[in-house]
Amino acid sequence: MSERTKVDVTLAVNGRPYRVRVEPRRTLADTLRDDCGLTGTHLGCEHGVCGACTILADGQPVRACLMFAVQCEGMDLRTVEDLADGDRLHPIQQAFWDNHGLQCGFCTPGFLMLAAGYLEQNPDPDEDELRAVLSSNLCRCTGYQNILKSVRQAAEVMRA
């Protein structure tokens, strides 16, 4: 595809503007990773099933591999790189650390963003709902046991 067909897009990611020039077919995930240099957003399938690419768009967890960068102008985008406050881990990150909520860590950014987006809107989820929400993403290592435990702990800490 030639240079002509690229378009200029300004994305607001983690509170910073990123001016990028991308083909209209370029996904948000590829744009974040390759054009913005934010490689914390991972790609496990590129077809919307695994959730490794989950980020927050206007506070909602979305699959960045299913969106095009050109769709996202004007949205408030947040990725895993923005979760910690300097050296202070976000309660969700801390809970994953405390509870062994990750092994290889490849699915982790997606789960963290899914949980962050969800808990911000639903600070006191019941168990069934939490299970249903966390079943949006795939993890191949943990059997989900400690992910569930981590998110439960994070919910408690965030409520307190």
Next chain:
Amino acid sequence: MIPWIGQPLPRFEDPPLLTGEGRFVADLTGDASFLRFVRSPVAHGRIVSIEAPEGITAFTAEDLREVRPIRPLLHRPDFRPIEQPVLASRKVRFVGEPVAVVVAGTPEEAEDAAEQVFVDIEPTDRVVSAPEAIRPGAPAVHDHLEDNVVVDARFETERVDEVFSAAAVVVDFDLRSRRQNALPLEARGSVAAYDPRSGRTTLTASVQSPHVVRTVLADLLGMPESDLRVVVPDVGGAFGQKFCLAPEDVVTAWVARRLRTTVSWVEDRRENLMSSFHSRDHHYRVRGAFDADARLLAVDADLLCNIGAYSCYPVTCGVEPLMALAEFPGPYDFRTYRVRSRGVTTNTCPMAPYRGVSRPVITLAMERLMDLAAVRFGIEPAEIRRRNLITEFPYASATGLVYDEGSYVESLDRAVDAIGLEDFRARQAAARSEGRYLGIGFSVFSERTGYGTSAFAARSMDVTPGYETVDLAMDPSGNVEARLGASPHGQGLETTLAQLIGDRLGVEPARVRIVHGDTDRTPYGWGTFASRSLVIAGGAARLASDRLRAKLAAIASAELEAAPEDIVIMAGRATVAGTDAGIEVAELARLAYHSSHRLAAGMDPGLTATATYDPAGTFSNACHVATVEVDPETGGVRVDRFVVVEDAGRLINPMIVDGQLHGGVTQGIAGALYEEILYDRDGNILTTSLMDFLPPTLAEVPTIEIHHLETISEATITGAKGLGEGGTIGAPAAVINAVADALRPLGVEIAEVPATPSRLRRLVSESERIPA
């Protein structure tokens, strides 16, 4: 928190992975050009021509003439070698086989370019399943192997037929385990960088065994091994799929050298499902002979393993059939055994060991045998196991394997208690009267771990893995660095080894840095696979620590004027036992480097030690129990409870241990109920997305309850046994036995896994006893 061993220490690995600072291969492509492989759309055929339009940089087997084919070897008369060219030459043998590679500036351009390469293949007859492949007249996948049999191993004790004809009960059944994909969430990939200044090439790759990759690359590319460096960054799971050599990695390194530049290959999920390695796909025919007391006397088994189109390097496609042959008896005491175990080549994606290798299927077979026999004898599944489990150690099996001490019966008894067997039977009976189908399934098994050189040598492997070496150094500030050839990727080995080393050297684990995954910085080793790293690299770390500790004690004894055996090293200090006299370990370290004139005569300055460990191996054991509810209308299975009683010897970090079990059990449940790679009759793969191949989500996974027994192993220097695969080995049998138990009133038996809803629905509708 001394000792550190036994503490659930949070992992040192985690902070970067939590903050988006993890660095996986796809994050490291930098300025690299991108490769895209052109793959065969045909299962079996002759390559007529490959044409790339003007302006596209493409390479084919013709260009890679000098690259040697991959030729994995076993030195046994019952093994016949097959070769794999890194790009198909003359012939293609499975859908997805790489036939050409293109190079472009971006991944998108590379994909576009690959689509323009025209490959003309004249299809020939193909063969997809193992039973078909051994039929006379079946198409030969490799011309020199008319019967498609690559390994044909047999073992037979005396009097097999005699024991069977005298038996009170003979149980016989067929079992088929379908094909899976290990499915690491990060697919494979590598970046190869040629450095014109030094002439060296660095391959940064998502692999489990960096040194082995370096050696084989040097062999295949015909270059000095010292001109290669293999670096393993963060790896997003592997489970065996990244242990065997990816032909694509060889091509990537070749292109970088050819173009004198940096190139990268990042596999997408479709490629991963189609043409990385697959696993399992076994067909078994099993007979068991029992005496009147339900004691197992003999087993007779015919095992057929579909190995796909090629053999995997370094372990070869013999790994599945040979492991199945040797380890089939599992934890049961019987002396009469006959087995034939074959590896058969077909026009499908090659197989490589996946977590558990053949053991999930052989365990399923033995545990089905126990349950089917229990039904014939009218006794509880737990009872028949109790009568047949091994109880005396060391135990030598019919095939000559020696089991170190375990807790087979104890694990079963604990599991029976934990699940509440009697209550469950009462609930099950009540539910049946309401037309609901509950079931319970047990699985008792041994997990052979920490295979050392002698264990692998028994398979006559040309490349015989086994030992691990650890280079240990304490620097002048008292911090420790351990360099290893093991290559962990999610197992938490950095943390567990730091605990182990910390205890020996009296330093906090946070001051122990573990270096791995870089052939320039680590001693030669075999990587991380086969539940070996804690046992073997851990054993080497322990030995090296002991040496360093002895030197610290010797220096302290001179400084404190006490006998070396009276020196206690703990919590950062060396003290004289029973006194207040002491010195900081960090001070001893400084002295060893900066005041070496004060060291005893003949003592070298500095604090370094190297040790290699190579045990024979050790057997972990466990009992899994699942309870399920099956809906005979839909064929849906819900796993209600899952209990694990695990004995992996000494636990170094129990939190990490439980994590391994959680993940393992989940993959086992996946194999029992969900995951299945499908081919059509023409060898087209039908499951190339995660909408067709179905790994479980949290919605499918129950709470996994874990209980530990700790039989301290004398077979290993740390007392620890491996456990990375046990979850996956035991869970399928527990789940399938539970499903069979649930559906027994309907006259249904399960001979094929995964037990998907459609398969169960079909079994129920075909059975004579249609549910009311």
